[in-house]
Amino acid sequence: MQRPVWAPEDIDTERPSVARMYDYYLGGSHNFAVDRAAARAMMEAVPEAPLMAQANRAFLRRVVHYLIDQGVRQFLDIGSGIPTVGNVHEIAQRAAPDARVVYVDVDPVAVAHSREILAGDERATVIQEDLRHPDRILAHPEVRRLLDFSQPVAVLVVAVLHFVSDDDRPGDQLRTLRDALAPGSHLVLSQASDEGRDETQRAEAEQVYRRTDNPLWVRGRAEMTAFFDGFELVEPGVVWVPQWRPETAESAENAEQAVFLGGVGRLGG
Structure with missing residues (x-):
């Protein structure tokens, strides 16, 4: 296939990427044939897959509006993926033009396209880094340039933790982030859950994602x-x-079909 102009030269276009699969579920255009094939295989195993992604994106939108209403103006979005409709900086800056956002992702395509979108926006940036290295995220010059950790920061880890194994000690990584935050900061989490899921569906979904690096x-x-x-x-x-x-009450009906659990925590003090 011809490599799109937005795709860095060093990425493997023959191996599916979870970020590009997620982009496909949301109706985005930054994905390859191999990603679409893997996403369709996932949809055969779990037909609700696009609904899951859309419900998670709607959760993100509501959370950002809530945080803006709480006076939060700084956002650290870890595992941000490929920007599609409803990016954090678009939602936040529409409501509060002074809001600042740092996107973090390990996928080079997500980072490359984020840089294109964010060009000219002095209050938003992106870095390539991994949740499993929170110290490197916190020490990154771009993070330190844009975010003031003496003031409240919202840390978003949305649709990411289900790609982090217990062996990688995600609780420790989140505590490292927590310890860097000022009172009034927030932590936002969502991830796929197997509560109430059919064992066959779970096994088929896991098989699909074994094709990826995550x-x-x-x-x-x-x-x-x-x-x-x-x-x-x-x-x-x-x-x-x-x-x-x-x-609306109707939007919460059959909520378990979304498969994602989510929540928001506030740091007191």
Whole structure:
């Protein structure tokens, strides 16, 4: 296939990427044939896959509006993926033009396209880094240039943790981030859960993602809640993402079909 102009020369266009699969679920155009094939295989195993991605993006939108209403003006979005409709900086800066956003992703395509989108926006930037290295994220010059950690920061880890195994100690990584935050900061988490899922569907979904560099690591509500150690959970706590402060009662119906659990914690003090 002809390499698109937005694709860096050093990426493998023959191996599916979870970021580009997610872009496909959301109706984006920054994906390759191999990503679309893997995404369609996932949809055969779990037909709700596009709904899951869309519900998670809607959760992100509601959370950003909530945080802006709480006075938060700084956002650290880790595992941000490929920017599609409803990016954090678009939502935040539309409501609060002084909002500052740092995107973090390990995928070179996500980073490259983010740089294109953010060109000329002095209040938003992107770095290539991994959640599993929080010290490197916190020390990065671009992060330090744009974010003031003596003031509240919202750390967003949305649709990421199911690609981080327990062996990588995600709780430790989140605590490192927490310890760098000022009172009034927030932690936002969402990830795929296997609660109530058919074992066959789960096995098929895991098989699809073994083709990528990011196999699935699903978790339940208790494990998700434990990740908010040191934070005060914002009501309604850890719930299926359509149930987190829904805009209408109807939008929260059959919420378990979204598969993602999510929640928001506030750092007191």
